């Protein structure tokens with residue numbers, strides 16, 4: 647019996663992932679899509695999707711032949727949900743589109759999604775539950791922590807390091823040997839030159855911390 651793949655998250659990215667999965671030849675996988683898990687039972691209303699929502703991921707109990715992938719871009723939600731399901735015994739599946747490239751001596755964790763055109767070059771270490779959206783590139787010797795989301799066309803260059811739960815917006819670039827701390831956010835089109843502290847949002851070229859207006863008492 648083939649395993650049953652549950653896609654966690656029936657939002658826009660979840661529907662994209664379903665489309666990418668349909669382009670993976672059946673012969674290359676020992677699972678087929680059973681459905682989505684989403685807290686919103688109406689998440690697919692108005693969309694032409696035949697795959698059903700089978701339940702709420704927070705209340706779902708994995709069965710023997712279930713495997714999971716989390717198609718949620720928000721890194722905290724993704725890591726919390728994956729930890730919750732792991733604690734119930736869930737097994738996670740990597741989804742690698744046929745046009746994605748993984749070079750030699752790379753480690754890819756469990757539950758990762760490599761979308762069309764994603765490239766992981768050589769001696770790269772990628773943790774669990776990482777998303778590489780379309781045409782995201784990770785260069786030699788880079789390290790990507792658990793739960794990171796690399797949006798479309800992101801460029802993480804040689805030896806760069808992302809902590810846990812980092813979100814990189816579309817077309818963001820992290821220069822060689824630069825570091826981004828845990829749960830930080832890099833805005834779309836931004837360029838990280840050296841270091842971003844944990845839990846920090848940066849944007850622009852070069853990427854800098856947002857200066858919030860001073861609170862008046």
Ligand SMILES: CC(C)(COP(=O)(O)OP(=O)(O)OC[C@H]1O[C@@H](n2cnc3c(N)ncnc32)[C@H](O)[C@@H]1OP(=O)(O)O)[C@@H](O)C(=O)NCCC(=O)NCCS
Pocket residue numbers: 719797798814815816831832833834835836847848849850
């Ligand atoms: C960086 C980001 C997270 C900031 O979001 P936010 O906290 O809601 O900030 P706001 O939209 O209120 O913008 C705050 C200021 O930063 C500027 N700004 C926003 N994003 C920026 C970016 N990527 N680069 C440069 N400046 C940016 C805004 O113009 C605004 O400036 P102002 O105060 O002078 O008008 C967001 O803009 C972003 O880039 N997200 C990535 C989205 C993405 O790529 N998603 C992937 C596909 S789903």
